Amino acid sequence: MATELTRRKFLMALAATGLSLRLPSLMAASTGETITRTIPSSGETLPAIGMGTWRTFNVGGDQYLIDQRTDVLKTFFDLGGTLVDSSPMYGSAAEVMGEALDTLNARDKLFSATKIWTGDGDATREQDRASRRKWGIERFDLQQVHNLVAWQAHLETLQQMKANGEVRYVGITTSHGRRHGDFERIMEAEPLDFVQLTYNVLDREAEERLLPLARERGIAVIVNRPFQGGSLFQRFQSEPLPSWAGEAGCGNWAEFFLKFILSHPAVTCAIPATTKVEHMKENMGAMVGPLPDEQQRSQMADYVAGL
Amino acid sequence: MDSNWLSYSLSDFLMFGPEVFLRLFVRINQDIWPWQGIAVIMVVAIGALLVRGDILARRGILLLMAAAWLWSGAGFLMEYYGPVNLPATWFGWAFVLQGALLTVVALVWRWDTVAEQSAMARWSSGIGWVVIMGLSPLLTVAQSGNWHSVALFAVTPHVTALGAVPCMLVLPRRIRWLFLLLPLVWGLFSVATLWTLGTRVLVVIPAATLALAVLALLFSPRRAQNRG
Ligand SMILES: NC(=O)c1ccc[n+]([C@@H]2O[C@H](COP(=O)([O-])OP(=O)(O)OC[C@H]3O[C@@H](n4cnc5c(N)ncnc54)[C@H](OP(=O)(O)O)[C@@H]3O)[C@@H](O)[C@H]2O)c1
Numbered sequence: 001m002a003t004e005l006t007r008r009k010f011l012m013a014l015a016a017t018g019l020s021l022r023l024p025s026l027m028a029a030s031t032g033e034t035i036t037r038t039i040p041s042s043g044e045t046l047p048a049i050g051m052g053t054w055r056t057f058n059v060g061g062d063q064y065l066i067d068q069r070t071d072v073l074k075t076f077f078d079l080g081g082t083l084v085d086s087s088p089m090y091g092s093a094a095e096v097m098g099e100a101l102d103t104l105n106a107r108d109k110l111f112s113a114t115k116i117w118t119g120d121g122d123a124t125r126e127q128d129r130a131s132r133r134k135w136g137i138e139r140f141d142l143q144q145v146h147n148l149v150a151w152q153a154h155l156e157t158l159q160q161m162k163a164n165g166e167v168r169y170v171g172i173t174t175s176h177g178r179r180h181g182d183f184e185r186i187m188e189a190e191p192l193d194f195v196q197l198t199y200n201v202l203d204r205e206a207e208e209r210l211l212p213l214a215r216e217r218g219i220a221v222i223v224n225r226p227f228q229g230g231s232l233f234q235r236f237q238s239e240p241l242p243s244w245a246g247e248a249g250c251g252n253w254a255e256f257f258l259k260f261i262l263s264h265p266a267v268t269c270a271i272p273a274t275t276k277v278e279h280m281k282e283n284m285g286a287m288v289g290p291l292p293d294e295q296q297r298s299q300m301a302d303y304v305a306g307l
Numbered sequence: 308m309d310s311n312w313l314s315y316s317l318s319d320f321l322m323f324g325p326e327v328f329l330r331l332f333v334r335i336n337q338d339i340w341p342w343q344g345i346a347v348i349m350v351v352a353i354g355a356l357l358v359r360g361d362i363l364a365r366r367g368i369l370l371l372m373a374a375a376w377l378w379s380g381a382g383f384l385m386e387y388y389g390p391v392n393l394p395a396t397w398f399g400w401a402f403v404l405q406g407a408l409l410t411v412v413a414l415v416w417r418w419d420t421v422a423e424q425s426a427m428a429r430w431s432s433g434i435g436w437v438v439i440m441g442l443s444p445l446l447t448v449a450q451s452g453n454w455h456s457v458a459l460f461a462v463t464p465h466v467t468a469l470g471a472v473p474c475m476l477v478l479p480r481r482i483r484w485l486f487l488l489l490p491l492v493w494g495l496f497s498v499a500t501l502w503t504l505g506t507r508v509l510v511v512i513p514a515a516t517l518a519l520a521v522l523a524l525l526f527s528p529r530r531a532q533n534r535g
Contacts, residue, residue: 058323060390062330091322092390176314229318275324 034080034287037268039169040218041193046111048262049287050083051076051280052224052273057100058091068275070100075277077109079284085196085222085271086135087115087146088127094134101136112137113194113222115146115173121153128161142194144171148179148186155190169193175224177205187213196222199267201260201304203228211266220268223261227272232257235307242303249290254279258286260300263293317503323391325504331387332447332456332463339382339462346459349375350440353474358433362418365477369413372474375461376406383463392500398493402464405489412482432473440470443512450508458512465512468493472519484524491520 035048051073059065073084086093094114101107114131116124128143143158145151151172158170171194174183180197187195187210195214199206203225214221227233237253250256254272261270272283292300336343353371356364380402389396440460447458460466468490475486494517501510 055322055324058391059327060323060331060387062327062334065327065330089322091392176319178314275326 035262035291037220039193039220039268041169041220046220046269047080047082047287048267048269049081049258049284050085050111050113050222050269050271051081052271053084053086053093053097054090054273056273056275057086057093057096059096060092066096066099067103069096070103071277072274072280073097073100073106074104075280076284077104077106079281080287081284082109082111083113083141083222083269083271084110085113085224086131087117088131089115089117089146094131098134098136107137110137111141113142113144114140115144116154116158117146117149119150121150124154124157125161128167139165140167142169142171143167144173144194144196146173148172148174148182151186155186159191169220171195171220171222173197173222173224177203180205180210184209184213187217187219192217192219194220194222194268196224196271198225199223199261199264200226200228200232201257201301202232204301207264211264215266221266223267223270226261226270227254227257236304239307242299244296244299248292248296248300250292251285251289252282254282255286255289256300258283259291260297262286263291263297317499321500321503322393325506327391328504328506329447329451329453329456331383331391332451332458333453335383335387335462336455336457336459343459343462346461349461350437350470353470354433354437354440356433357436357474357477358429360421360424360429362421365418365421366413368474368477369409372471373406373409373413375467376402376409376471378461379464379467380406388464394496398464398496401489401493402467405486409486412478416479416482418479436470436473440466443469443515446509446512450506464493465497465509465516468497469512469516469519472516472523475523487520487524490516491524494520 036045037048038045056072057069059069076084084097086097088094101110112135114135116127118127128140132138132140143161145154145158155170155172158167161167162170171192172183172186172190173196174180175196175198177198183195183197186192195210197206197210199211199221200223211221213219233253241250241253241256245251245256248256248259250259258270258272261267270286274280274283349371353368356367356371380399384395384399384402389399443466444458444460444463447456447463448454450456458466460470472487472490475483475490478486494513497513498510498517501507501513
């Protein structure tokens with residue numbers, strides 16, 4: 001899909017959710033355009049905040065929680081989000097996503113990203129088919145090899161699938177800073193549309209080689225664990241934001257953490273996960289207003305390190 | 308590659324949050340209402356049979372215990388917990404197998420004689436067991452603050468495994484160990500899961516299961532063994 005996201009549409013969505021009334025600071029900050037990024041291999045535009053589903057969407061057959069997560073997804077779409085990331089590893093998350101998409105009738109708003117996660121190098125297509133059935137979609141926008149599991153075989157099949165039009169983009173993922181050496185070699189050798197890796201104000205190893213390499217090679221970057229799995233909030237939420245946070249475009253900690261990520265020039269999209277509508281609204285707030293500049297970025301990292 | 312494993316922690320394997328877990332109890336209680344009554348009757352019946360203590364009573368205890376393994380395994384573990392946590396499905400199968408095996412043992416095992424226990428010992432074990440099975444379901448309530456999350460014996464696996472360990476003492480020592488393995492492994496798994504999940508109050512149940520299973524394996528009281 002390729003949703004045209006205009007400032008007007010975004011403001012209308014804000015008004016529709018009532019967010020504009022409750023968050024005047026967000027409206028004030030939204031005098032600029034919403035932050036979007038271009039996928040280098042195609043030129044397609046993508047909103048810079050996506051949504052993860054690890055843990056948050058694995059609610060099994062619990063209809064009460066499925067409805068609640070559907071509200072989270074609705075808020076995400078209403079506020080201009082498109083990219084949703086999942087994996088066959090995330091338990092019932094794909095089925096729950098499929099049910100939420102049915103309820104919202106919102107597949108046209110979706111940029112679907114999932115992963116191949118099996119040690120069986122011959123099972124790429126089979127797993128893609130199973131995931132498509134669960135999500136209720138005809139093809140994925142993005143298929144990624146999860147944590148480099150059996151990556152040679154999966155990547156080969158995924159490239160064939162892309163050539164046949166069975167998937168639009170192909171990528172690889174890692175997290176927690178694992179296997180960056182292998183990751184780098186694959187980025188150098190393979191024609192990838194996307195990579196997904198961990199990057200946040202505390203975990204900055206990717207800045208050294210992977211992020212510059214992604215820019216050089218024209219690979220889009222999805223950032224996972226933007227809140228370090230939630231621990232950034234546990235550690236810092238009770239602390240005050242620095243007095244200069246407003247100048248860097250940050251009205252709360254969620255914006256602080258996310259805008260630090262988005263202000264790296266190699267980053268295409270960050271994919272925070274949440275179970276709560278209120279948190280989704282906060283996270284989507286990072287898609288509007290100014291981004292920190294280079295000097296503010298190092299101030300942000302120093303501030304957090306000093307807490 | 309190997310050093311990568313050192314970077315994993317238990318929380319990397321936890322696929323769901325505490326809200327989802329605690330709601331499993333609420334959901335099963337809603338779905339089986341009003342059949343919780345059967346679980347309550349089972350608790351009272353096992354308590355009464357422990358007080359009686361003869362061979363027929365032992366067969367009854369084992370049959371009721373077998374039903375509890377089957378119900379909590381096929382119900383809670385496979386239908387509710389399994390979809391959010393894959394190992395729970397495997398434990399579901401193990402619970403069902405344990406229930407099936409125990410049924411066979413209850414029906415075919417030949418106790419020639421059983422050691423006499425004093426009335427005092429029988430009454431205290433029966434009443435003690437009922438009290439523990441009455442109180443431990445309340446820990447999920449304490450954790451969640453919701454009465455509907457009460458975790459009944461025979462319906463939910465944690466309390467069932469806890470209740471099973473003392474009941475296994477009615478088995479002859481020769482085969483008792485076989486039926487203590489599952490409570491042991493389940494206890495280990497659940498302590499790790501509930502601790503990582505942050506539902507620390509609930510850790511008490513599998514920790515007690517684990518401790519009792521180890522004690523029962525190491526020190527089998529002679530009075531409960533088969534002398535035949
Ligand atoms: N190898 C891989 O491919 C890989 C590995 C890891 C992750 N991922 C992907 O990346 C996504 C994001 O990573 P993650 O889920 O591990 O961690 P994350 O997004 O860094 O953190 C999620 C946690 O942050 C909390 N949170 C979110 N917004 C918040 C807010 N505004 N205020 C306070 N707390 C907030 C959430 O709790 P609440 O529910 O209370 O909001 C949740 O516990 C995953 O969902 C997954 O799709 C991929």
